[in-house]
Amino acid sequence: GEEVAQTPKHLVRGEGQKAKLYCAPIKGHSYVFWYQQVLKNEFKFLISFQNENVFDETGMPKERFSAKCLPNSPCSLEIQATKLEDSAVYFCASSRALPANYGYTFGSGTRLTVV
């Protein structure tokens, strides 16, 4: 399809529980990006993939965050042992090739609430 599909739309987890978010990029798009939007609207880059390979992971809090993009599966972002400050909207974006030329298409996001 021509949209980036993110599931679930909403996720509530108790502090310390695991959270797993999914992103199906647009078919044919080889780049996937994850961003975290916190309460004051700030977008924080987390990680990007080129196909199933990590392209840039310098934004990831590696202690508890991990991500994968496996062939023929949605990409995933997993948070082990969630903390209150992980509450945010997590956006996934995909791009066909060089993002600057083709632009990024964003999904609708997953709102994670840690209680």
Add this chain to the structure above:
Amino acid sequence: AQSVAQPEDQVNVAEGNPLTVKCTYSVSGNPYLFWYVQYPNRGLQFLLKYITGDNLVKGSYGFEAEFNKSQTSFHLKKPSALVSDSALYFCAVRGTRGNNRLAFGKGNQVVVIP
């Protein structure tokens, strides 16, 4: 590293009046610039981008933006605002050097008053 400044938190404009949302950037190399709009509880929708070519870029829903290299600005404009334009607007930049990620501004809430 790239960065974006959107100096105003909120922009209020009367319906039918011109709308301007300001954006300045800092980047290594040449800039690739984007504007996105976010409606409540929705994702980011692409409005327009500047890669190269004409400094005036026309995008979706009647929006346009002007790239000004000397002022490192990429202000978003619409000649006549609609109530339905009320939303959160984000400017983003990527440089031709360095990493592949987009850097976002903090966003501007636009309120169009009927």
